[in-house]
Amino acid sequence: MKKKIDTVESRKKIGFPDKRADWNKEQAIYDEHTLKIDGHPVMEDWETGYMEKLAQIVTLQGGDILELGYGMGISAGFIQANKAVKSHYIVECHPDVVTKAIADFREPISLSKMHILSGFWQDITPKFSNESFDGIFFDTYPLTEEEIHGNHFWFFEEAHRLLRPGGVLTYYSDEATEFSANHKIKLRTSGFHEINFEVCKVNPPADCEYWQDNTIVAPIIIK
Numbered sequence: 001m002k003k004k005i006d007t008v009e010s011r012k013k014i015g016f017p018d019k020r021a022d023w024n025k026e027q028a029i030y031d032e033h034t035l036k037i038d039g040h041p042v043m044e045d046w047e048t049g050y051m052e053k054l055a056q057i058v059t060l061q062g063g064d065i066l067e068l069g070y071g072m073g074i075s076a077g078f079i080q081a082n083k084a085v086k087s088h089y090i091v092e093c094h095p096d097v098v099t100k101a102i103a104d105f106r107e108p109i110s111l112s113k114m115h116i117l118s119g120f121w122q123d124i125t126p127k128f129s130n131e132s133f134d135g136i137f138f139d140t141y142p143l144t145e146e147e148i149h150g151n152h153f154w155f156f157e158e159a160h161r162l163l164r165p166g167g168v169l170t171y172y173s174d175e176a177t178e179f180s181a182n183h184k185i186k187l188r189t190s191g192f193h194e195i196n197f198e199v200c201k202v203n204p205p206a207d208c209e210y211w212q213d214n215t216i217v218a219p220i221i222i223k
């Protein structure tokens with residue numbers, strides 16, 4: 001049997017930008033199935049079914065939706081398709097990706113059904129008032145070694161501040177079958193106590209550098 005790729009080591013080998021801002025100096029390279037930035041496998045379209053599931057979860061209440069990370073815009077398309085969504089704000093840091101988002105969604109943007117905010121979430125989301133959103137979908141990409149398989153942990157407190165009571169948080173979970181104890185502690189210490197998930201079947205290619213399992217957790221976290 002072929003040895004599984006170590007998805008932590010493979011990303012360490014590619015290396016990370018010295019500063020967060022340096023990520024934006026590298027070209028974003030799209031092909032039909034993938035997005036690569038600075039040699040990193042940022043997004044691949046084998047995730048489409050998973051993105052659809054996460055889009056269903058984040059729109060459970062309809063209303064005002066915040067999405068972090070545009071990537072290939074797969075989840076954005078599913079969120080837009082939901083008629084119960086009133087507003088859809090997307091925060092994306094990379095200038096090439098922002099350009100692609102504007103080209104992909106020209107019409108909904110012109111109708112103010114979608115708003116693209118260009119920048120790092122760390123600089124942008126503090127500008128939103130408390131309890132601004134009914135659903136939040138977090139799917140950025142680790143930009144440092146310590147964030148590999150856990151970049152969402154740094155966002156949990158901010159997500160709790162931004163959600164209305166009863167609002168839903170979901171995210172690319174980086175776990176195959178269940179939440180780790182550490183993951184649940186991070187959610188609880190950020191104020192979340194209604195913690196549920198579904199397990200989604202996926203079929204990544206054998207040479208995928210960031211996911212090697214046939215399932216992935218779809219979080220359903222309610223404030």
Ligand SMILES: C[S@@+](CC[C@H](N)C(=O)[O-])C[C@H]1O[C@@H](n2cnc3c(N)ncnc32)[C@H](O)[C@@H]1O
Nearest residue numbers: 069071072073074075093094120121139140141
């Ligand atoms: C995995 S992709 C998002 C995939 C998307 N859900 C889709 O369906 O195609 C991650 C995106 O997050 C962006 N990103 C990384 N770090 C970010 C940050 N701190 N703030 C905002 N965007 C970030 C990357 O440039 C990339 O476009």
